[in-house]
Amino acid sequence: MAARVTATSIVDAISNDLRTRILEGELTSDLALTETEMAASYDVARPTAKAAIEKLVSEGLLVRGAHKSARVAELGPDSVRDIYRARAYLESEVLRRLAVTRTVPEGAVQANRDIAAVAGGSALDVVEPDMRFHTSLIDAVGNERLSKMYRSLVSEVRLCMVRVQSLNLLDTALIQAEHQRILELIAEGDGPGAAQLLDEHLSRARERLAAAIGGEAGPEAHHPSSLHPSSLHSS
Amino acid sequence: MAARVTATSIVDAISNDLRTRILEGELTSDLALTETEMAASYDVARPTAKAAIEKLVSEGLLVRGAHKSARVAELGPDSVRDIYRARAYLESEVLRRLAVTRTVPEGAVQANRDIAAVAGGSALDVVEPDMRFHTSLIDAVGNERLSKMYRSLVSEVRLCMVRVQSLNLLDTALIQAEHQRILELIAEGDGPGAAQLLDEHLSRARERLAAAIGGEAGPEAHHPSSLHPSSLHSS
DNA sequence: CTTGCATACTTGCTAGACAATCGTGGAGGT
DNA sequence: ACCTCCACGATTGTCTAGCAAGTATGCAAG
Known part of the structure; x- marks a missing residue:
C-alpha cells in the first residue's frame, strides 16, 4: 500500500x-x-x-x-441547531447500543487522551481530536451508511467552527471530563445514562456555537438580535 | 403555484x-x-x-x-442489513424523543390507515404507505438533515424491494398492528417501549428481505448455499 | 489450455461556442 | 429628486467535436 x-x-x-x-x-x-x-x-x-x-x-x-x-455555505444559528440535533439523534442511539455490549472503542479513548495532551495549546487544536472522539464512537458500530452520514455532519460542524476565530468558548478540561464519563457509562452498561450525558454535552456545545455564530455579523452590526424589518428584504 | x-x-x-x-x-x-x-x-x-x-x-x-x-446498484444481504440497521438507529431515537412530548404525527396515523385500506390488494401497494408511515415519524421532529438522511435510506430500501417480485413475505395485518402499537406507545410516553418494538419490527423485515435477496440467484440455482468454486469467476 | 497482444468500446477531460438568465447601472419619465 | 424600465455585462446551462487513457474482449501464439 x-x-x-x-x-x-x-x-x-x-x-x-x-x-x-x-x-x-x-x-x-x-x-x-x-x-x-x-x-x-x-x-x-x-x-x-x-x-x-x-x-x-x-x-x-x-x-x-x-x-x-x-x-x-453560510450556516446560521438555526442550521447549527439542526446539525447538532442530528448529531445527537445519531450518536445517542449509538451509545445505547454500544453500552449493551459494553464496547468501548479504542480509538475514542485514544482521541480523548489526545485532547488532554493539547490542553495547554491552542483551542483550535482541540477540534480535531474532539471530532475524532465522536466519529470513533460512530464507527464502532460498523455501519457504513451511518458513518458516512455522521461524517457529513462533522464537515458542516467544522465549517461552522472555522467561522468563529475566538474559540475560547471551548472548555477543554470539561470536554475531556465529559468524554471520559461517557466512556465509563458505556463500560458500565448504562446506555440511557450515556445517551443523556451526551445529549447535554452536545446541547451545551450547540448553544455556544449558535450564539457565537449568530452574534458575529461583522464589525458594523452592533445589535444583531434587534434587527428591524427593513433590513430583511430577500433572505 | x-x-x-x-x-x-x-x-x-x-x-x-x-x-x-x-x-x-x-x-x-x-x-x-x-x-x-x-x-x-x-x-x-x-x-x-x-x-x-x-x-x-x-x-x-x-x-x-x-x-x-x-x-x-446491486444490494446484497449485507447491504440490506446495513441499511435496515441504519434505519433502526435513526428511527428508534426519533421515537424516544417523540414519546417525551407524546407527539403522534398525523401523517403517520393516516399512512397506517392507508395500509389497512389496501390490505386486500397487491402486496406491492403496501410498500408506499409503509414507507410513508416511517418517513412521517422522522419528519415529525422537524430536522432537515435527519429527514434527508432517512430519505436516502428509503430509496435504497425501495431499490431492494423492487428486486423481490414475490412480496408475499409481507404480512400486512402484522405490519399494521405493530405500527398501531408503536403509535400507542408514543402516545403513552413510553419511549423505550416504542423504540424496542420498532427494533423488532425492522429486524423482522430486515431478515426477511435479506433472505429473499440472498436466496434468489435466478431460476437455475437450486442450492444457492452450496455453490462450488468453479461457478464464481469474476464477481 | 494458458499467455500475451491488439483492437474496440467507454470514460475522462479539453476546447470553443451559443443561448438563457440574473444582477447592475444608466436613461428616461413623473 | 425619485421611480421605472431597458440594455448591458457577467455567469451559468448546454451543446458540438474531439483526443487521450483505461478496460475488456477476442484472437493468435506458445
Missing part, C-alpha cells in the same frame, strides 16, 4: 483541495467561486471545475442558486 | 426520470447504462447524461467503477 494518496481523478483532486481550503477558512462566504475562475486557477477546463463545485454542493459545503456563482 | 413540476434543469429532469425508472424496476443491474446510450435516448449531449448519472451515483442508486459503465 505504497501509493494510496493517488488522486483517482482530476475532479476529485480539485474537490478535495477545495474542501480542505474551505474547512481551513481560506475560502469564506463573501467571495464568489465562479466556474471560470476555478478553471483558470487550477488550469483545467470549465466542466471539470463545474463538476468539482457541484460535488461540494452536494456535500453541503457550497451553496448555489439558479444561475448564480457558488459560495461557501 | 401552478407550475410546480417544471424541471429546473435538464440534468435534474433526466436524473428524476431515471430514479423513478430504477425504483420501478424497469432498469435492472444486468444492463449497462452507457453515457452515450443515455444521451441518445434522452436526446441530450453526453456531458448532460454524464451529470445525471453521476448524481444518481452520489445517491447510491447507481454504482460505477473507474472507466466502466454505470449499473444499478
